[in-house]
Amino acid sequence: MERKLRVGVIFGGRSGEHEISLRSARSIVDALDRDRYEPVLLGIDPDGRWHLHDAARALLETPGAPLQLDRTAPSVAVSPGGSSTSMVTTQPSAPAVGSLDVVFPVLHGTYGEDGTIQGLLEMADVPYVGSGVLGSAAGMDKDVAKRLLRSAGLPVVDWFVVRSHQNRSPDDVAREVESRFGWPVFVKPANMGSSVGVSKARKAEELAGALAAAFRYDTKVLIERGHAVRELECGVLGNDDPRASVVGEIVPTHEFYSYEAKYLDENGAHLRIPAALTPGQSEEIRRMSVEAFAALELSGLARVDFFMDKTDGALFINEVNTLPGFTSISMYPKLWEASGLPYAELVDRLVHLGLERAATRRGLSTKV
Numbered sequence: 565m566e567r568k569l570r571v572g573v574i575f576g577g578r579s580g581e582h583e584i585s586l587r588s589a590r591s592i593v594d595a596l597d598r599d600r601y602e603p604v605l606l607g608i609d610p611d612g613r614w615h616l617h618d619a620a621r622a623l624l625e626t627p628g629a630p631l632q633l634d635r636t637a638p639s640v641a642v643s644p645g646g647s648s649t650s651m652v653t654t655q656p657s658a659p660a661v662g663s664l665d666v667v668f669p670v671l672h673g674t675y676g677e678d679g680t681i682q683g684l685l686e687m688a689d690v691p692y693v694g695s696g697v698l699g700s701a702a703g704m705d706k707d708v709a710k711r712l713l714r715s716a717g718l719p720v721v722d723w724f725v726v727r728s729h730q731n732r733s734p735d736d737v738a739r740e741v742e743s744r745f746g747w748p749v750f751v752k753p754a755n756m757g758s759s760v761g762v763s764k765a766r767k768a769e770e771l772a773g774a775l776a777a778a779f780r781y782d783t784k785v786l787i788e789r790g791h792a793v794r795e796l797e798c799g800v801l802g803n804d805d806p807r808a809s810v811v812g813e814i815v816p817t818h819e820f821y822s823y824e825a826k827y828l829d830e831n832g833a834h835l836r837i838p839a840a841l842t843p844g845q846s847e848e849i850r851r852m853s854v855e856a857f858a859a860l861e862l863s864g865l866a867r868v869d870f871f872m873d874k875t876d877g878a879l880f881i882n883e884v885n886t887l888p889g890f891t892s893i894s895m896y897p898k899l900w901e902a903s904g905l906p907y908a909e910l911v912d913r914l915v916h917l918g919l920e921r922a923a924t925r926r927g928l929s930t931k932v
């Protein structure tokens with residue numbers, strides 16, 4: 565019998581999306597086929613410390629319950645440059661992490677989806693699921709992502725950037741809004757997720773509050789033309805020859821798909837899979853999704869989020885998520901399920917795509 569692959573599942577993390585990570589990770593661990601995979605649970609606490617969790621204990625609770633982060637579990641350190649000892653526990657009495665064949669970084673947002681953990685894993689020489697450093701970082705920065713998408717000929721909503729060091733007054737920014745596109749606008753931190761720090765300003769008087777909310781989270785803030793939109797999402801899966809899933813729709817019951825609508829209100833949004841679209845419209849979204857994946861240099865997986873203007877049907881790419889929500893009821897896995905790929909097979913496929921990418925890269929020379 566073949567040796568089981570040891571799959572490190574990294575969860576928790578320092579981002580605002582810590583909680584959703586505990587849920588996503590639990591669903592992934594539950595789905596890993598124990599005949600072929602041995603999950604190794606690595607939890608990152610909100611202070612950024614890594615802990616080796618006892619899988620048997622962490623999974624005692626009912627299947628599907630979020631993983632419990634245990635701050636008393638042995639600390640883990642990453643040890644660069646060695647394949648079998650890429651991660652070590654730091655207390656002498658603690659069990660060893662052992663060699664990891666591949667890591668699934670189930671972290672959303674900053675210090676997870678943004679290239680930082682990918683860089684750490686590259687240094688430690690461990691294969692991992694999903695996009696590399698460049699793609700993860702480019703996908704996370706809404707301004708950089710939009711510039712890359714635009715230069716690939718893909719449609720994005722009009723925007724401009726305000727930086728904290730410019731110390732611009734809200735009145736000055738309001739004048740720029742009026743000369744460029746008018747009200748309403750959406751104001752958002754460049755690097756965030758889950759709608760944290762995102763607000764809608766309907767008039768100049770609302771801009772000061774919106775700017776302050778966004779600058780809490782980043783030194784770079786996007787001001788975007790506000791459209792009345794339908795929100796459509798498409799999954800992409802693969803490395804060099806990625807495929808697109810069926811298209812789904814998010815129907816928020818709030819004024820927009822805010823943090824409250826996403827996480828606090830159980831009825832904050834409905835998922836419609838597939839979205840009610842003409843075959844031509846969904847084909848176009850699927851095509852653009854694959855093009856966006858290539859434009860941002862992504863691998864493994866991504867969820868590409870679109871806006872469709874309700875007045876004229878125009879399509880825009882809003883953003884690309886390189887580690888989308890991954891609970892069994894999240895949009896990305898649901899889109900693949902509706903495309904004929906059940907959750908466990910999707911997880912399996914992602915692990916293999918991660919191994920495949922690492923194998924290709926290991927074949928490259930780093931010396932002259």
Ligand SMILES: Nc1ncnc2c1ncn2[C@@H]1O[C@H](COP(=O)(O)OP(=O)(O)O)[C@@H](O)[C@H]1O
Nearest residue numbers: 721750756757758759760788789790791820821
């Ligand atoms: N330009 C826009 N026009 C209309 N609605 C928008 C616009 N920008 C953002 N929104 C609304 O705000 C939500 C969150 O914005 P988004 O850019 O997707 O941030 P996040 O990365 O936090 O999900 C969107 O899902 C949508 O409901």
Ligand SMILES: [Mg+2]
Nearest residue numbers: 758759869883
């Ligand atoms: Mg979004």
